[in-house]
Amino acid sequence: EYGYDWDTAWSITTKTFNYTCHTLLPEALEVWPASLIGELLPRHLEIIEKINAQFEAELKAKGVAADTIKDMAIYTGDSVRMAYLATYGGSHVNGVAELHSQLLKDVTLKNFSDVYPDKFTNVTNGVTPRRFVKLANPRLSDLITEGLGTDKWVSDLELLKGLEPLAKDDEFVKKFAAVKKANKHAFVGFAKDHYGIDIDENTLFNTMVKRLHEYKRQSLKILAVISTYADIKSGKVKAEDIT
Structure with missing residues (x-):
């Protein structure tokens, strides 16, 4: 050309x-x-x-x-x-x-x-944890800043080590749990508004936001089989209705 x-x-x-x-x-x-x-x-x-x-x-x-x-x-x-x-x-x-x-x-x-x-060389690339947390999880970002007493962790990830002692601080742990609950509550609302899906916010969330390769789809299929089996055993659906 x-x-x-x-x-x-x-x-x-x-x-x-x-x-x-x-x-x-x-x-x-x-x-x-x-x-x-x-x-x-x-x-x-x-x-x-x-x-x-x-x-x-x-x-x-x-x-x-x-x-x-x-x-x-x-x-x-x-x-x-x-x-x-x-x-x-x-x-x-x-x-x-x-x-x-x-x-x-x-x-x-x-x-x-x-x-x-x-x-062959090494380049650690992609989205850094500090940037991902700052942009995608503002509630947690605010809590981290509060716990550390500074927002400089955004540009210096090593500062997050300062959170380790707070794992034994009951008040901080409660705030951390509250952030997780608030995020799950927000996601439940998002899923309902955008997809019409009802999710119990008290259950464990395991979320993947990316394309799914063929070899990963096998795992999802097995989970679907287990879910279907559980529905049959509980009487939620009838075996003859499964195609």
Whole structure:
């Protein structure tokens, strides 16, 4: 589109992009069917094939064993391994915490780390706890400021250690419990107003606000089975009504 030759375009790409891998689980590293990509994005698949050919030639030139090259393939003919494409195509790879980054090197992306050790680094990224608490939980933020006697914890997370002695302060503990109850009460109202769902605010809340990967949906399905079983046993629903 811009008239660059392949080598120039690839050089720009690898100097522009970095890859943050958010999981250690192989089943959570996205793999897309080549047939689907080929049908929807045929030119993209051609480019991926060329990248893979270049990648395998580079590995061979580095003396990497044939079976390892096969294991590291970005394009297998049947599928495209997106994490491998991102690892090869970026200049740096990191996890979301120091231990996570180390395990990527030692386990999940070990073959890549062995060949490209300089690519792997650690950058603890994402939303910091202090920022998340300050913006998402103003009641708790106010209580923390009250307990510490300063709001400087917002820019210095280490100051939160000052809350440890307050865990034995009955008055502070009561205020903490009151904050949790007030937040749950507000959420119950939100769920009712926006979704028509009735929730008992005295029950345990376990909330996830994000997309759900396939491997996490299995856990939700099991919870649904348990809930349905409990409804049948209690007589709330009849077994014959379950589809």
